[in-house]
Amino acid sequence: MFTQRGVSIIGTGSYVPEQVITNQDLEKMVDTSDQWIITRTGIKERRRAAAHEATSDLCYQAAVKALDSAGVAPEELDLIIVATVTPDMLFPSTACLLQEKLGAQKAAAFDLEAACTGFIYGLAVGSQFIATGMYEKVLVVGAEVLSSIVDWEDRNTCVLFGDGAGACVLGPAKPGEGILSLYLGADGSGGHLLYLPAGGSRKPVARETVENKEHYIKMCGNEVFKFAVRVMGEASMKALEQAGLSKEDIDFLVPHQANIRIVDAAIKRLELPREQVYINLDKYGNMSGASIPVALDEAVNEGKISSGDTVLLVGFGAGLTWGAAVIRWTA
Ligand code: ACO
Numbered sequence: 001m002f003t004q005r006g007v008s009i010i011g012t013g014s015y016v017p018e019q020v021i022t023n024q025d026l027e028k029m030v031d032t033s034d035q036w037i038i039t040r041t042g043i044k045e046r047r048r049a050a051a052h053e054a055t056s057d058l059c060y061q062a063a064v065k066a067l068d069s070a071g072v073a074p075e076e077l078d079l080i081i082v083a084t085v086t087p088d089m090l091f092p093s094t095a096c097l098l099q100e101k102l103g104a105q106k107a108a109a110f111d112l113e114a115a116c117t118g119f120i121y122g123l124a125v126g127s128q129f130i131a132t133g134m135y136e137k138v139l140v141v142g143a144e145v146l147s148s149i150v151d152w153e154d155r156n157t158c159v160l161f162g163d164g165a166g167a168c169v170l171g172p173a174k175p176g177e178g179i180l181s182l183y184l185g186a187d188g189s190g191g192h193l194l195y196l197p198a199g200g201s202r203k204p205v206a207r208e209t210v211e212n213k214e215h216y217i218k219m220c221g222n223e224v225f226k227f228a229v230r231v232m233g234e235a236s237m238k239a240l241e242q243a244g245l246s247k248e249d250i251d252f253l254v255p256h257q258a259n260i261r262i263v264d265a266a267i268k269r270l271e272l273p274r275e276q277v278y279i280n281l282d283k284y285g286n287m288s289g290a291s292i293p294v295a296l297d298e299a300v301n302e303g304k305i306s307s308g309d310t311v312l313l314v315g316f317g318a319g320l321t322w323g324a325a326v327i328r329w330t331a
Contacts, residue, residue: 001181001242002131008178008330010171011070014297015061016047016164016284023159030155037159042260046162046285049145054088056097058165059143062293063102066139066167074104077169078135081126082111083118083142083289085196085318086149098141107139115194116256116317117184118142118289119166120325123313124182126170141167142289149196151216160258161217162285166293173330180310180326181242183235190227190320193220228262231322233269236314239324247271249310254299256315257281257291266314278304288317305329 022045023034037043049058059082067074080102082095095109114121119142126138143165152158173179198214199205209215232255240246247270255263257280267277278299287294292315299305307329314324 001179002127004131004133006173006175006178007127007130007170008173009168009327011066011068011072011169012167012293012297012300013062013065013067013069014164014166014294015058015065016294017049017053017058019048019050020045021048026159029152030158032155032159041160042281043159043285044282047164048147049163053145055084055086055143055145055165056088056094056101058145058163059094059098059141059167060101062143062165062167063098063139063141066169070169070171072137072169074102075106076137077102077104077107077139079126079129079138080104080107080109081122081138081140083114083122083140084111084144085113085115085118085288086145087111094143114317114321115319116258116286116288116291117315117319117321117323118317119292120182120313120315120323121184121321123170123179123325124184124323127179127182130170130172136171138170139167140170141165142291142293144288144290146288149215149217151213154216156221157217157219160286162287164284164287164290164294166290166297168293168296177328177330180245180328181239182323182325183239183242184323185231185235185321187320191318193223193227193320194218194318225259225262227320228258228316229265231316232262232266232314235316235322235324236266236270236312239312239314239326243326245310245326250312251276251309252299252305252311253277254292254296254311254313256317257284257295258286291315
């Protein structure tokens with residue numbers, strides 16, 4: 001896919017906060033049940049950041065591990081991209097805050113927002129800089145403190161989300177190794193299906209926006225569900241096609257971890273056995289931009305992905321956005 005030079009993931013890392021919120025904890029907060037949550041979503045528990053932890057703190061923990069596994073020093077980084085919908089603040093970017101924490105003085109830094117597809121978008125953007133020869137080492141982080149924008153009185157959303165961060169370091173690769181294809185999509189006409197109404201220039205913070213709970217996630221779950229099932233399959237097939245491969249060539253799938261029923265639909269479409277799919281949504285819920293990189297890092301650490309494997313990453317999110325990547329694993 002890259003005509004200039006190949007791009008590979010040379011290290012991964014992840015971090016989830018310590019505090020565990022179980023379904024039983026949620027039963028005490030809203031009108032829900034452990035059984036409803038497990039049957040409709042597959043989620044058993046999720047993590048919540050401590051009061052002193054912001055997104056850049058989670059990024060830092062994941063980034064240090066990714067740099068360590070890549071054998072790359074922070075000073076060697078040319079670029080830091082953070083994919084998040086929960087930045088520490090509107091500006092400066094969380095990537096700049098992370099650059100300072102890491103001491104990555106040489107690195108350019110910016111945030112990217114594609115919701116749950118953010119990590120795949122980040123991978124696509126970061127890769128271009130290496131493929132063209134402009135940069136040698138790029139850090140891509142997907143991180144969220146979704147607990148800060150979840151309405152803990154809304155049972156439709158509060159059971160779904162969790163906090164966490166995942167990171168990878170990108171470097172040059174031989175042709176035919178590393179990232180074989182990247183497919184991205186967006187459809188702004190579905191923006192109203194999943195959004196956070198206030199706090200931006202459209203509806204600046206005001207007493208009224210706070211009283212109306214407009215600083216929390218609003219979601220039309222059913223519509224997002226139908227969209228997700230459709231695009232997870234479509235994006236996977238497009239990325240495979242671009243790589244000149246078919247579904248039989250997949251060794252391992254790392255899907256976005258929103259809902260077990262959405263993952264199962266993707267598995268069915270790709271005709272994959274469950275053993276070839278990484279699932280951790282039972283432990284963490286949906287961590288938006290952090291879901292895929294955390295799952296990828298855990299899969300690598302558990303020895304589920306080996307050198308030479310063909311790995312498919314696929315996700316969807318607010319925007320609406322979607323994307324997939326096919327990687328010939330080298331790390
Ligand atoms: N506990 C008990 N009942 C609940 C809960 C809950 N936590 N949440 C909703 N219900 C109720 C609803 O009120 C509804 O009741 P009603 O029929 O009396 O009105 C009933 O359960 C059924 O609701 P549905 O929305 O039809 O349930 P569904 O099977 O679609 O599951 C869910 C809901 C889990 C939200 C599902 O639609 C889903 O996973 N959608 C995708 C969401 C998603 O992935 N979002 C993240 C996108 S990525 C990003 O960018 C952040």
